[in-house]
Amino acid sequence: SQKIEQNSEALNIQEGKTATLTCNYTNYSPAYLQWYRQDPGRGPVFLLLIRENEKEKRKERLKVTFDTTLKQSLFHITASQPADSATYLCALRTEYGNKLVFGAGTILRVKS
Amino acid sequence: EADIYQTPRYLVIGTGKKITLECSQTMGHDKMYWYQQDPGMELHLIHYSYGVNSTEKGDLSSESTVSRIRTEHFPLTLESARPSHTSQYLCASSEFDGGEQFFGPGTRLTVL
Numbered sequence: 001s002q003k004i005e006q007n008s009e010a011l012n013i014q015e016g017k018t019a020t021l022t023c024n025y026t027n028y029s030p031a032y033l034q035w036y037r038q039d040p041g042r043g044p045v046f047l048l049l050i051r052e053n054e055k056e057k058r059k060e061r062l063k064v065t066f067d068t069t070l071k072q073s074l075f076h077i078t079a080s081q082p083a084d085s086a087t088y089l090c091a092l093r094t095e096y097g098n099k100l101v102f103g104a105g106t107i108l109r110v111k112s
Numbered sequence: 113e114a115d116i117y118q119t120p121r122y123l124v125i126g127t128g129k130k131i132t133l134e135c136s137q138t139m140g141h142d143k144m145y146w147y148q149q150d151p152g153m154e155l156h157l158i159h160y161s162y163g164v165n166s167t168e169k170g171d172l173s174s175e176s177t178v179s180r181i182r183t184e185h186f187p188l189t190l191e192s193a194r195p196s197h198t199s200q201y202l203c204a205s206s207e208f209d210g211g212e213q214f215f216g217p218g219t220r221l222t223v224l
Binding site: 034041042049099103 | 143145147152153154155157160162170171202204209210211212213214215216217218220
């Protein structure tokens with residue numbers, strides 16, 4: 001069956017360190033993959049999109065990698081800050097094109 | 113900040129009542145979506161629309177219905193609310209198929 005897996009346990013890190021979040025998928029062939037941030041009680045906010053022919057994408061302190069062989073994306077936040085504390089969701093555009101499928105997200109807590 | 117609005121933000125209602133959750137966007141996007149999300153869980157697509165007079169059911173079966181009479185407006189209706197409908201409902205829009213989605217703040221629905 002098709003599945004998207006993100007770390008179900010919260011990731012707790014110290015301010016200034018790099019946070020790395022994982023998104024694994026099975027039985028999908030996504031054209032591209034997206035990462036969103038969601039704060040409690042709010043809608044998700046788009047962060048980055050990476051295409052299947054791109055290995056890496058950067059935006060300020062954020063970096064995303066996409067390995068279609070491993071069926072995995074890694075999301076990095078460098079020099080993390082308490083304000084980065086949130087739930088981070090990955091989402092795949094399936095090969096059928098018109099919809100996104102979301103993972104359950106990983107909670108990130110950055111302690112000062 | 114995304115120009116997509118949802119009202120009400122919170123709704124507590126008794127079983128059997130008819131409710132309509134409002135969603136409007138000012139970005140002129142043709143694609144609009146309704147998701148249902150329970151705490152700590154994935155977003156599940158319940159309805160989507162490619163444009164005016166076009167609506168489709170999503171991957172998660174829902175007793176709700178939607179309409180798309182105007183590009184900017186995509187309301188969701190429950191004819192007879194039940195406690196099992198208690199959840200957060202998120203509306204989103206996008207310019208392209210499977211592209212970046214802009215989310216509203218959500219409606220937290222509680223059916224007693």
